[in-house]
Amino acid sequence: MVGIVGYGAYVPSYRIKVEEIAKVWGDDPVALSRGLIVNEKSVPSSDEDTATIAVTAARYALARAQIDPKNIGAVYVGSESHPYAVKPTASIVAEAVCATPKLTAADLEFACKAGTAGIQMSMGLVQSDMVDYALAIGADTSQGAPGDALEYTASAGGAAYIIGNDNTVADIEHTCSYTTDTPDFYRREGEPYPSHGGRFTGEPAYFKHVLSAAEMLFDETNTAAEDYDYACFHQPNGKFYLRAGKKLGFTSEQIERGLLTPNIGNTYSGAVPLALSNILDVAEPGDKIFVISYGSGAGSDGFAITVKDEIEERRELAPKTEDIISKKTYVDYAVYAKFKGKIKM
Known part of the structure; x- marks a missing residue:
C-alpha cells in the first residue's frame, strides 16, 4: 500500500504577537486573540522564502526516509507564494536535495491545499509504478495587506512528504x-x-x-x-x-x-x-x-x-515539529514589515 516513507517540517524562528500588530492599527488584541484563537505567528526572515522552507523540510524528510535521493522520480511543491512567477520552486528543491535530473517536477497552486494535492499526485505515480518515490511539499510565506484581518494570521512554514510503497512509516x-x-x-x-x-x-x-x-x-x-x-x-x-x-x-x-x-x-x-x-x-x-x-x-x-x-525507529532521525516551533525570536512591527517587504522604497 502506498504511504509516507519520510516526513519533515520547518517553520521560521521569528514571531510577532497579535498585540504588536493590533497596536499599530488600533485594534483590540484581546478580542482578536479570542475571536481568531491566534496568539502569534511566524515571520520569514529576509533570506527565507517558500524555496528555502521547502528545501529544509525536504532534507528532514529524506533523513527519516533513509533512501537515496536519486530514487525520487517526482517533486511537487504546492504554494501560493512561490518566489518566482516564472521559474519553478520544485526544480530548486530537486537540485538542493541531490535528486537525479531524471524526474518530473512542477509547482502546484490551489490556495491552501496545493500541498495535499501534491501528495495525491505522488500517490498516483507511485501506485502506477511510474516512479519509486515522489516528494510532495506544502509551503508558504503567505501575504496579508497592512491593516487587513489576514495580517493577524498569514504566516510562514511548510512540511515535506516522501511517498512510496516500501518501508512506509x-x-x-x-x-x-x-x-x-x-x-x-x-x-x-x-x-x-x-x-x-x-x-x-x-x-x-x-x-x-x-x-x-x-x-x-x-x-x-x-x-x-x-x-x-x-x-x-x-x-x-x-x-x-x-x-x-x-x-x-x-x-x-x-x-x-x-x-x-x-x-x-x-x-x-x-x-x-x-x-x-x-x-x-x-x-x-x-x-x-x-x-x-x-x-x-x-x-x-x-x-x-x-x-x-x-x-x-525513524521519527527521531530529524527534528520534531514542536521542537522546531519552540525555537523563536520575537520581532516588532517595524522588523516584521521590513522582512515581509511591506516597506516600499
Missing part, C-alpha cells in the same frame, strides 16, 4: 476530494496582496468543503469519528478548526495535537502538512489519522492514514 489507506467554484479568496496577477470574502470565507466556503470532504471520507471508508485516534483540518484560524472538529464529532483529545495556528499562524499550503507532521511525531503504531485540507477557490482533500511500526 504510515499507510494512506484512502483519499478523496470535494471541489467547487467558490471564489472566497483570490489574488490577481501582479497584485501584492489577496482579497477575501470576509464572513463568506466561512460559509459557504470553508465549512461546506471541509465537512463535505469529511463526510465523503467517512462514507467511502465506512468509518466514523470514533474510529480515529487523531484528526486535523485546515486551520485559517483556531476558531474554524475547532468548530469543524466539533461538527464532525471529534473530541478535543483527538484534534488538539494538530492545532498549530494559535502559535504559528496560518501557514496556508503548509498548514495541514505541518499539522500531520506534528501528529506523526507522537503517534503510535496502529493509530489512525483523519486529515482534511482546504484551499480557497475552493476544494478539500481527505486522507485516512494508519501509522506503522516503522515510525518508532
Whole structure:
C-alpha cells in the first residue's frame, strides 16, 4: 500500500504577537486573540522564502526516509507564494536535495491545499509504478495587506512528504476530494496582496468543503469519528478548526495535537502538512489519522492514514515539529514589515 516513507517540517524562528500588530492599527488584541484563537505567528526572515522552507523540510524528510535521493522520480511543491512567477520552486528543491535530473517536477497552486494535492499526485505515480518515490511539499510565506484581518494570521512554514510503497512509516489507506467554484479568496496577477470574502470565507466556503470532504471520507471508508485516534483540518484560524472538529464529532483529545495556528499562524499550503507532521511525531503504531485540507477557490482533500511500526525507529532521525516551533525570536512591527517587504522604497 502506498504511504509516507519520510516526513519533515520547518517553520521560521521569528514571531510577532497579535498585540504588536493590533497596536499599530488600533485594534483590540484581546478580542482578536479570542475571536481568531491566534496568539502569534511566524515571520520569514529576509533570506527565507517558500524555496528555502521547502528545501529544509525536504532534507528532514529524506533523513527519516533513509533512501537515496536519486530514487525520487517526482517533486511537487504546492504554494501560493512561490518566489518566482516564472521559474519553478520544485526544480530548486530537486537540485538542493541531490535528486537525479531524471524526474518530473512542477509547482502546484490551489490556495491552501496545493500541498495535499501534491501528495495525491505522488500517490498516483507511485501506485502506477511510474516512479519509486515522489516528494510532495506544502509551503508558504503567505501575504496579508497592512491593516487587513489576514495580517493577524498569514504566516510562514511548510512540511515535506516522501511517498512510496516500501518501508512506509504510515499507510494512506484512502483519499478523496470535494471541489467547487467558490471564489472566497483570490489574488490577481501582479497584485501584492489577496482579497477575501470576509464572513463568506466561512460559509459557504470553508465549512461546506471541509465537512463535505469529511463526510465523503467517512462514507467511502465506512468509518466514523470514533474510529480515529487523531484528526486535523485546515486551520485559517483556531476558531474554524475547532468548530469543524466539533461538527464532525471529534473530541478535543483527538484534534488538539494538530492545532498549530494559535502559535504559528496560518501557514496556508503548509498548514495541514505541518499539522500531520506534528501528529506523526507522537503517534503510535496502529493509530489512525483523519486529515482534511482546504484551499480557497475552493476544494478539500481527505486522507485516512494508519501509522506503522516503522515510525518508532525513524521519527527521531530529524527534528520534531514542536521542537522546531519552540525555537523563536520575537520581532516588532517595524522588523516584521521590513522582512515581509511591506516597506516600499
